[in-house]
Amino acid sequence: MNGRPFTILHYDLTAGRGMRREFSAPEESLGGSGLAAALYREYGLPGEPPFHPGQPVIFAVGPLTGYFPLMSKTVCAFRSPYTGEYAESHAGGRLAMSLRMAGYDALVITGRAKSLSVLVVGGRHMELHDVHYLAGSDALSVGKHLRRFGHGASGHRSTLRIGPAGENLVETACINVDTYRHFGRLGSGAALGAKRLKAVVVLGDSAQPIPEGKDYPKLFKDIHAKLTTTDMMDKYHNLGTPENLLVLNHIKALPWRNLQQTTDPGVEGISGERFAEQLLLRKAACSGCPVGCIHIGLLREMFAAKNDYLYRQVAYDYEPLFSCGSMLGLTQASDVLAVMDECERQGLDVMSSGVALAWAVEALAKGLVSEEQTLAPLRFGDAAGFRQGMVHLGQRSNEFWRVLGSGALKAGDAYGGADFACVLGQEMAGYATGEVFFVAEALGFRHSHLDSGGYSYDQKAKDKDAAKAVEFLVKDERQRVMVTCMVACLFARGVYTPELVQEALRVTGHPEAADNLDALSGEVQAWRWRLKFDTGYHPDRVRIPQRFLEVETWKGRMDPVFLGDVRARYTKAILAMAARLPE
Amino acid sequence: MKILQAVHMERCIGCHSCSLACARLVHKMLSWDNAGIRIKSSGGMSTGFEAQLCVACDPAPCARACPTGAMVQRKGGGVKYDASLCIRCGECARACPVDAIHLGSEDGSPYVCIHCGRCVGFCPHSCLALNDVPERRPAVLPEFPDPAPAPGEKEVRE
Numbered sequence: 228m229n230g231r232p233f234t235i236l237h238y239d240l241t242a243g244r245g246m247r248r249e250f251s252a253p254e255e256s257l258g259g260s261g262l263a264a265a266l267y268r269e270y271g272l273p274g275e276p277p278f279h280p281g282q283p284v285i286f287a288v289g290p291l292t293g294y295f296p297l298m299s300k301t302v303c304a305f306r307s308p309y310t311g312e313y314a315e316s317h318a319g320g321r322l323a324m325s326l327r328m329a330g331y332d333a334l335v336i337t338g339r340a341k342s343l344s345v346l347v348v349g350g351r352h353m354e355l356h357d358v359h360y361l362a363g364s365d366a367l368s369v370g371k372h373l374r375r376f377g378h379g380a381s382g383h384r385s386t387l388r389i390g391p392a393g394e395n396l397v398e399t400a401c402i403n404v405d406t407y408r409h410f411g412r413l414g415s416g417a418a419l420g421a422k423r424l425k426a427v428v429v430l431g432d433s434a435q436p437i438p439e440g441k442d443y444p445k446l447f448k449d450i451h452a453k454l455t456t457t458d459m460m461d462k463y464h465n466l467g468t469p470e471n472l473l474v475l476n477h478i479k480a481l482p483w484r485n486l487q488q489t490t491d492p493g494v495e496g497i498s499g500e501r502f503a504e505q506l507l508l509r510k511a512a513c514s515g516c517p518v519g520c521i522h523i524g525l526l527r528e529m530f531a532a533k534n535d536y537l538y539r540q541v542a543y544d545y546e547p548l549f550s551c552g553s554m555l556g557l558t559q560a561s562d563v564l565a566v567m568d569e570c571e572r573q574g575l576d577v578m579s580s581g582v583a584l585a586w587a588v589e590a591l592a593k594g595l596v597s598e599e600q601t602l603a604p605l606r607f608g609d610a611a612g613f614r615q616g617m618v619h620l621g622q623r624s625n626e627f628w629r630v631l632g633s634g635a636l637k638a639g640d641a642y643g644g645a646d647f648a649c650v651l652g653q654e655m656a657g658y659a660t661g662e663v664f665f666v667a668e669a670l671g672f673r674h675s676h677l678d679s680g681g682y683s684y685d686q687k688a689k690d691k692d693a694a695k696a697v698e699f700l701v702k703d704e705r706q707r708v709m710v711t712c713m714v715a716c717l718f719a720r721g722v723y724t725p726e727l728v729q730e731a732l733r734v735t736g737h738p739e740a741a742d743n744l745d746a747l748s749g750e751v752q753a754w755r756w757r758l759k760f761d762t763g764y765h766p767d768r769v770r771i772p773q774r775f776l777e778v779e780t781w782k783g784r785m786d787p788v789f790l791g792d793v794r795a796r797y798t799k800a801i802l803a804m805a806a807r808l809p810e
Numbered sequence: 811m812k813i814l815q816a817v818h819m820e821r822c823i824g825c826h827s828c829s830l831a832c833a834r835l836v837h838k839m840l841s842w843d844n845a846g847i848r849i850k851s852s853g854g855m856s857t858g859f860e861a862q863l864c865v866a867c868d869p870a871p872c873a874r875a876c877p878t879g880a881m882v883q884r885k886g887g888g889v890k891y892d893a894s895l896c897i898r899c900g901e902c903a904r905a906c907p908v909d910a911i912h913l914g915s916e917d918g919s920p921y922v923c924i925h926c927g928r929c930v931g932f933c934p935h936s937c938l939a940l941n942d943v944p945e946r947r948p949a950v951l952p953e954f955p956d957p958a959p960a961p962g963e964k965e966v967r968e
Contacts, residue, residue: 293840296827324826328842351915370854382824382850382859383842406855432915434841437834444835451827455934511855512825514842517934519823540856 231736233262233332236348237270238355240422241280241338245353250333253732253740258289259714260315261751262333263304264758267313270335273761277306277414278396278421280339286326286427289713290740291731293327294437296451297719299513301326301404302711306762308414308421309398309579309634309653313758315673316415319513319521319716320405321431325385328431340423343394347376349384349430361425365572366390366403369426377430388426389416390574392621396420397632399579399620399654403571407511407521407542411576412653412675442734450731453722455517463520463718464510468545469499471657472553478686478781480660482549484556484607485585486649486774489659493558497548501560508540513716520718526564541568546676549657550581554649555588556607569614573621579634582654584616586635586647595643600627636770646773661685661782662790663696665775670766670797672704672755677717679703693792701800708755709748749807756805766798811886812940813925814847816861821935824849824859828929828938835928837921844914846923847938864888864910864923866943872922875905881920886943888925896920 232252238245256265263285270283285304292298301322307314326334330350340355343362347354356376361369369388377384385405392400393416400416401409410416419425437443454460462470475481476494483491495501508525512518526539541564551570552563570577588605590596598604602624603615619628631638635654639645649655651665652674658664660682667681668674676682679700688696707720715723723731725744732741740747771794776785832845842848847863866887873883880896881889889902898918903911912921927940 293830324842327840374854381852383848431842434833434839434844434914434916437838437840439838447834451932509858510823512823514824514826515830517825517827517932519825519934521823 233258234330235266235333235335236331236353237335237337238346238348238353239338240336240340240344240346240355240424243355245348253290253737254743257709257712257740257744257747257751258292258332259287259302259712260708260755261712261747262289263287263302263315264751264754266333266335267304267758268754270337271306271313271758273758277308277311277418280422281337282306282418284336284415284418284422285333286322287333287714288323288326289715290332290737291713291715291728291735292323293435293515294443294735295447295731296454297516297518297716297722298713299323299515300711300714300716302714303402303410303415305415305418308396308417310413310674310764312762312764313755314413314415315755316410316412317677317711317714318402318404318408318410319516320385320408321514322385322387322404322429323714324514325383325429325431327435328383328433329429330433330435334427334429336422336424336427338422343423343425345373345376345426345428346424347428347430349377350433352377352430352432358425362394363391366574367406367572370403370406373426373428376428380430380432383431385429385431386426387429388574389419389424390572390621392574392632393417393420394425395621395623397575397621397623398634399576399583399632400574401576403574407523408513409576411578412673414576416574416576438735446730446734450722450727451517454719459722460518460718464518466499466503467520467522469502469522469543469548471545472498472548473500475658475660476553480658480686480780481553482649482655482657482659483553485554485589485647486655486659486778487589489778489780491553493556494553496558497552497560497563499545502543502548506560506564516716518718524560524564526561526568528565539564539568541571543567546657547577547581550578550654551613554581554585554657555613557610557613558608559610562610566610566613566617569617573617575617575621578656579654580617580620582649583620583631583635583638584613586638586644586649587616587631589647590638590642590644593644596627600625602628636772639772648772649774650770650772651775652769658682659778659780661780662785662793663688663700665771665785666790666793666797667700669769669771670794670801672759677707679707691786691789693789693796696793697796697800700797701804705748705752708752709744712748712751753804753807756801757808760805766801811884811943812927813866813887813943814863814923814927814930815939815941816847816863816937817939817941818935818937819859819861822849822859822861822937823935824851824855825934827932827934828861831929831932832923836924836926843912844921845912846921847929848912861937862908862910862912864925865908866925867907868946871905871907872902872911875901877901881922884925889922891920891922891924893919
């Protein structure tokens with residue numbers, strides 16, 4: 228396995244054929260984010276729109292995937308139907324391990340199937356099945372139908388699927404991975420829908436070699452012990468990310484009611500503590516991760532009189548609880564799960580959809596749109612209306628819902644109310660922490676809280692030094708790019724320091740990639756920006772709506788001058804990163 | 811002699827750490843099939859997990875079925891396996907009453923738990939344990955004389 232190149236599978240849905248080939252190597256592109264960017268350069272069509280059949284949807288893992296704990300995520304790269312630009316979204320579940328066990332570092336899907344289809348791939352499988360009968364099926368029930376593909380592989384495969392939203396090309400549709408994980412943001416679900424691809428089943432049906440000698444099992448054991456016997460992973464395992472609700476609410480940084488407030492006593496009803504106490508059913512894990520951060524809530528509902536009950540299992544995290552909870556003014560934990568469950572069935576990105584609904588509530592209350600248009604009564608605190616809203620978003624019930632599915636800012640442009648659209652490149656993440664985060668998400672590569680820790684910088688910085696803030700954003704992004712090239716879970720970013728990643732690369736036979744890790748990470752960072760520019764991005768075109776400037780946190784009101792300074796400097800830094808590569 | 815038992819599968823989170831440890835440490839490869847313990851979802855992610863592993867039969871049907879002596883009875887239950895004697899016929903897997911033996915897709919080699927316990931420490935929730943062989947004497951039931959044949963039935967005796 229010394230210095231082996233990557234093995235990829237390119238499947239062309241139009242031709243109904245796939246080809247296995249060697250492509251690049253860890254020494255060139257590291258893997259994950261870097262491999263995906265290199266593959267987009269090879270297969271992508273920068274001059275064509277996102278729904279062009281030739282556009283690739285890429286799933287890439289890294290050289291350490293499966294070989295070490297928490298190397299358990301997959302990068303999905305695609306041309307975003309939401310922004311029109313080159314995009315990445317990351318997911319856990321069993322996909323990364325399934326790709327590794329199938330013998331692939333990446334799966335590239337191009338073309339468009341003749342009818343709604345399921346692609347089944349593995350080390351010894353490559354089949355395209357017509358599933359026209361699954362058209363319109365929801366993202367959860369379709370999982371049960373898909374169990375017949377790869378019979379006997381239960382637990383040793385991964386099932387990606389889209390719901391009605393993806394089929395209907397809603398720009399905020401997601402890809403559901405193994406029921407509880409998602410390629411959530413920027414519309415990957417619609418990218419698959421445009422290919423008439425309802426699902427992909429990856430069978431992890433073959434064995435892979437491991438490095439000889441004692442170094443590898445020893446390093447594995449050390450890392451495993453660090454992750455399981457110290458408290459490093461405790462916050463992800465214990466209450467999980469929902470522990471943030473009380474923390475952020477306390478410092479006035481939790482977005483409430485379309486960001487009209489940043490704190491509310493109602494948080495008690497939707498806190499991580501409340502969920503753990505009342506609704507947490509069990510936890511689950513991604514394959515190859517002993518942490519078990521997937522928190523699954525039990526939603527019990529009386530569906531008819533005389534005590535007729537049904538139950539649903541809904542995975543929850545901080546971001547869905549913010550977007551479908553505080554942002555919608557819901558203060559009952561079970562109400563939040565009910566809205567999330569409907570969103571899950573439609574196959575919509577939960578963050579984008581919750582935040583878009585919050586805009587719709589305010590637009591309706593201000594008379595910019597009518598209830599004839601919204602079809603449902605949308606009011607903060609009323610879960611029933613939001614459940615209907617999720618269905619309308621997924622089904623694109625009318626022109627209003629069609630526009631809203633493409634994002635709250637576009638809806639604001641169409642109906643008025645762009646000033647209160649909580650959109651920073653895409654619908655905001657749940658951190659009303661201040662100027663640095665707002666700029667970081669708005670201009671950032673993924674328009675996400677995952678690109679860099681701007682939210683954390685806001686909380687720690689005592690001064691308003693824009694140059695220092697931007698230096699932090701660029702440096703932190705580079706470190707995270709290194710992690711997502713491997714593709715480790717970002718929860719393990721404190722464990723997988725550059726030194727440890729280098730050691731892991733060395734014992735798995737990639738000394739050259741280890742030696743050049745920092746330089747290669749910088750190169751990948753630059754390539755990602757370059758691809759984003761090549762597909763239409765420019766930081767000057769990004770808008771930061773007025774609502775963000777009205778936010779009041781524990782530090783007081785936002786400072787527009789400081790925000791402008793951070794923005795100007797970050798713009799310059801991004802332009803410099805994209806220009807770092809030769810033309 | 812001790813045997814490996816999946817005693818708390820209701821705590822399992824589906825991380826596969828046990829299978830991966832077995833494949834890595836016992837079989838020197840990266841696999842979740844080619845391992846003595848395999849974790850399957852029992853009807854999708856929403857219905858929990860089950861472990862496929864040897865239940866340490868004594869006598870072991872797989873050892874009885876093996877035509878070459880590659881699998882022989884292990885004291886305390888289960889089997890010992892000698893790959894050099896194995897002809898990859900798969901009779902052991904067919905004889906196993908609990909589907910605990912996986913035949914590798916590469917060459918048909920059988921993968922069965924050898925009750926070494928190396929996976930135990932990798933389970934984050936103590937689902938697995940290496941236990942002393944439990945007393946497996948069948949319960950003694952009270953004896954009764956053979957019932958008389960029902961009226962109209964002929965008594966058949968060899």
